[in-house]
Amino acid sequence: MKTGCTVFLAAFVALGASWFGLVRGPLHQLGGAQQTLTLQAAENWPPQRTGEATLGLQVYRKYGCAACHTEQVRQTGVANELALTSLGTQKAADFKDFLKSLMVVPALMNYSNTILGNLEGWNGNVPVTLYSGDNSSVVSTLADKLKPVGVKTEALVVARGADLARGWGVRQSVAADYLYDEPLQLGNLRAGPDLTIIGLRHPDVAWQLQHLYAPRSQVSDSTMPAFRFLFEVRQKTGGRPAPDALALKPEFAPAAGLEVVPTLEARQLAAYLASLKANAPLYEAPFTPVTAAK
Amino acid sequence: MKTDETNSCSLAGIDASCRVPLLALFGGAAVWLVLGLLLGLVAAMSFHKPDLFADCPFLGFGRAQAAANDLLLYGFALPAALGVLLWIFARLSQAPLALPIVPVVAANLWHLGVLLGTAAILVGDSTGHLWLEYPRAAAALIFAAFVLIAVSAAATLGLRAERELYPSHWFLFAALLWFAWAYSTANLFLLSGHPPRGVVQATMGWWFANNLLFVGLALLGIGIAFYFLPKLASQPLASSGFTLFAFLTLVFFGSWCGIPQSAPVPAWLPAISAFAAMLSLLPILALALVAWHTIRGANCACAGGPFCFIRFGTLSFVLSALLYLSEFCPRYSRLLDFTWFGFGVTQWQLLGFAGMILCGAIYEILPRVMAKALPHPNLVKWSFFLFFAPGVLLYVVPLLIGGVEQGLKLRDPQVAFASANGVTLLFLRVSTLGQVLLLAGSLCLLLNILTLTVQWKLGLLKTVIDAVKAPLERESASAALGGAESASAALRRDKEVKA
Numbered sequence: 001m002k003t004g005c006t007v008f009l010a011a012f013v014a015l016g017a018s019w020f021g022l023v024r025g026p027l028h029q030l031g032g033a034q035q036t037l038t039l040q041a042a043e044n045w046p047p048q049r050t051g052e053a054t055l056g057l058q059v060y061r062k063y064g065c066a067a068c069h070t071e072q073v074r075q076t077g078v079a080n081e082l083a084l085t086s087l088g089t090q091k092a093a094d095f096k097d098f099l100k101s102l103m104v105v106p107a108l109m110n111y112s113n114t115i116l117g118n119l120e121g122w123n124g125n126v127p128v129t130l131y132s133g134d135n136s137s138v139v140s141t142l143a144d145k146l147k148p149v150g151v152k153t154e155a156l157v158v159a160r161g162a163d164l165a166r167g168w169g170v171r172q173s174v175a176a177d178y179l180y181d182e183p184l185q186l187g188n189l190r191a192g193p194d195l196t197i198i199g200l201r202h203p204d205v206a207w208q209l210q211h212l213y214a215p216r217s218q219v220s221d222s223t224m225p226a227f228r229f230l231f232e233v234r235q236k237t238g239g240r241p242a243p244d245a246l247a248l249k250p251e252f253a254p255a256a257g258l259e260v261v262p263t264l265e266a267r268q269l270a271a272y273l274a275s276l277k278a279n280a281p282l283y284e285a286p287f288t289p290v291t292a293a294k
Numbered sequence: 295m296k297t298d299e300t301n302s303c304s305l306a307g308i309d310a311s312c313r314v315p316l317l318a319l320f321g322g323a324a325v326w327l328v329l330g331l332l333l334g335l336v337a338a339m340s341f342h343k344p345d346l347f348a349d350c351p352f353l354g355f356g357r358a359q360a361a362a363n364d365l366l367l368y369g370f371a372l373p374a375a376l377g378v379l380l381w382i383f384a385r386l387s388q389a390p391l392a393l394p395i396v397p398v399v400a401a402n403l404w405h406l407g408v409l410l411g412t413a414a415i416l417v418g419d420s421t422g423h424l425w426l427e428y429p430r431a432a433a434a435l436i437f438a439a440f441v442l443i444a445v446s447a448a449a450t451l452g453l454r455a456e457r458e459l460y461p462s463h464w465f466l467f468a469a470l471l472w473f474a475w476a477y478s479t480a481n482l483f484l485l486s487g488h489p490p491r492g493v494v495q496a497t498m499g500w501w502f503a504n505n506l507l508f509v510g511l512a513l514l515g516i517g518i519a520f521y522f523l524p525k526l527a528s529q530p531l532a533s534s535g536f537t538l539f540a541f542l543t544l545v546f547f548g549s550w551c552g553i554p555q556s557a558p559v560p561a562w563l564p565a566i567s568a569f570a571a572m573l574s575l576l577p578i579l580a581l582a583l584v585a586w587h588t589i590r591g592a593n594c595a596c597a598g599g600p601f602c603f604i605r606f607g608t609l610s611f612v613l614s615a616l617l618y619l620s621e622f623c624p625r626y627s628r629l630l631d632f633t634w635f636g637f638g639v640t641q642w643q644l645l646g647f648a649g650m651i652l653c654g655a656i657y658e659i660l661p662r663v664m665a666k667a668l669p670h671p672n673l674v675k676w677s678f679f680l681f682f683a684p685g686v687l688l689y690v691v692p693l694l695i696g697g698v699e700q701g702l703k704l705r706d707p708q709v710a711f712a713s714a715n716g717v718t719l720l721f722l723r724v725s726t727l728g729q730v731l732l733l734a735g736s737l738c739l740l741l742n743i744l745t746l747t748v749q750w751k752l753g754l755l756k757t758v759i760d761a762v763k764a765p766l767e768r769e770s771a772s773a774a775l776g777g778a779e780s781a782s783a784a785l786r787r788d789k790e791v792k793a
Contacts, residue, residue, distance in 0.1 A: 225344045
């Protein structure tokens with residue numbers, strides 16, 4: 001390291017290697033990504049946003065919403081579940097006895113405590129989860145053995161993790177979810193809740209608008225700042241509220257004779273939030289959608 | 295005979311050659327530091343009184359915090375570090391700064407870029423990419439300014455009498471390459487007309503942020519610290535071999551960190567970052583050892599002077615880097631990701647490490663460059679003990695503890711989100727106190743630099759007036775016509791004074 005040339009070369013090679021790995025690499029792997037197909041329904045994913053929602057992403061960027069909100073959820077694993085959906089002609093007690101007799105099957109032997117434990121204190125209500133765990137062969141064996149006796153079961157793939165248990169998502173976020181995000185607003189701080197499926201959690205645009213105008217009118221212990229500058233407070237024309245005026249609770253409403261109307265930006269932002277619903281099972285993030293199970 | 299001559303004029307001459315460029319870089323940096331801390335304080339207000347800016351779109355958390363972060367990095371840390379780098383290069387080359395007018399132009403371009411970028415973020419024209427919020431025009435100005443400074447630095451390096459490079463050289467020289475490559479790559483890819491799709495934007499952003507905030511700042515900060523620590527402690531750098539090992543491992547492994555473990559990207563990316571982060575412990579520990587052995591037993595009074603600042607900054611570097619790397623351990627990342635912990639680590643890197651080392655370096659360099667004692671030396675001393683050191687700790691430590699608390703609560707789905715969020719508020723209130731202290735400290739820095747600048751300009755004015763009043767045959771009349779503030783006039787004047 002005596003001369004400038006060696007230092008330059010060492011630094012050049014080091015940074016160049018990481019540039020190839022972490023800049024060119026992902027670009028090569030994902031830069032040409034296209035829409036993919038969802039499992040089961042085989043629909044295109046992700047769906048193209050509406051024009052209003054696409055503009056809403058720019059409003060999201062403009063006010064730096066990603067400083068407090070993430071748009072990514074994690075999962076710790078995937079569980080294979082077998083749920084009993086119908087007893088058919090069987091009685092609950094008979095079914096329990098039958099299940100107990102199955103526990104000599106080699107594939108199930110090690111899981112007898114888990115499976116029978118799930119039915120402790122069970123009074124015959126369906127659906128009930130018989131097994132939930134990592135081993136998919138337990139699910140298939142149990143389903144095979146139960147089929148001949150006339151009960152109906154359903155095998156489910158369930159994503160697990162704290163974020164998902166909070167209701168912030170149905171599966172982990174994957175690269176395919178962000179195809180149309182420009183600029184990408186992943187966020188890295190949860191001073192507010194995650195927004196990955198906010199469009200499913202609060203599908204009502206009116207809820208979103210009221211929450212933006214007065215967060216504590218919708219979530220009493222929210223710490224979110226109000227975005228009142230995205231709304232116009234104006235005189236009601238003819239004494240009646242305009243069709244798009246917010247139906248605020250009295251303690252958050254403006255003085256009598258005034259109404260709160262969302263600006264264009266507020267409506268775009270609400271449309272963008274409504275478009276956030278990463279709920280499709282993908283090859284790299286499988287799960288059984290709840291709607292299909294019912 | 296000849297060498298004697300150059301040596302005799304060297305130190306004062308070298309320092310004088312840096313005077314105008316360094317004043318331009320440091321003065322602006324100090325202003326941005328004050329503004330950045332002020333905006334950070336404004337941003338924090340959103341957590342103390344959520345609806346404070348409900349009718350003011352400019353100062354909400356999302357905008358103010360982004361502007362504050364960028365002011366601390368692009369406004370303060372980088373230009374100040376580049377100024378110190380120019381001076382160190384000139385000193386180590388034993389030659390006056392090459393092309394001294396170039397960094398002066400560059401400093402003004404740089405500060406203009408920062409001004410534009412900050413204004414753009416506050417009016418909502420941010421690009422939306424973390425650490426790259428400045429729009430294209432501002433980024434182009436900053437990059438052009440950087441290239442100019444790098445040209446002057448490289449030219450100065452080329453003037454060196456001894457061909458052998460010092461350890462400080464390696465780090466600072468690599469830092470120049472780092473910023474040029476990382477900043478241009480990120481801006482060209484992300485702010486071009488056709489940015490890459492989806493998560494590729496994020497991976498590029500993470501690569502950039504890691505290479506600027508972790509590796510880049512480490513190269514700059516350690517390069518500066520390894521110049522000053524041996525000088526101030528009057529002991530040689532402990533081990534050049536260990537330093538070389540640290541340098542090589544830092545650039546080879548450190549540059550691969552940065553991809554968060556929870557990132558929604560193909561699994562090999564976070565995995566490789568986790569591995570690189572583990573290996574990056576090597577340079578951190580090696581640097582810590584070298585620094586420790588260099589200053590151990592030094593007969594140097596720590597009276598709140600530059601030595602205190604730089605020692606504090608070096609310690610901050612080691613601790614903040616260890617915490618930063620811990621975020622890439624999959625086990626801890628599940629707990630720490632998306633909490634205030636990462637925010638706290640970044641602020642520690644920016645203010646506790648880079649900020650403190652740079653303050654120390656500025657306080658050490660300014661009196662030499664201006665050939666004049668600092669106007670408020672007591673302010674330096676008291677600002678360290680009253681404002682900077684407690685400020686950094688009060689600002690950062692609550693964020694780190696609060697982040698862990700928040701992570702523990704978020705990890706348990708039975709705990710309501712509001713409760714996980716509520717637990718952080720107490721910590722945020724304490725950290726705001728730290729921000730206030732830091733702001734007070736930064737005002738001391740600004741006051742020192744401003745007073746020096748004003749005194750220097752008044753001195754220049756006096757020289758000009760004297761020159762004008764003097765009989766015409768005096769040759770100094772021609773120098774006065776060059777304008778009071780031009781760098782060449784200042785340099786000529788310095789030479790006259792010395793002669």
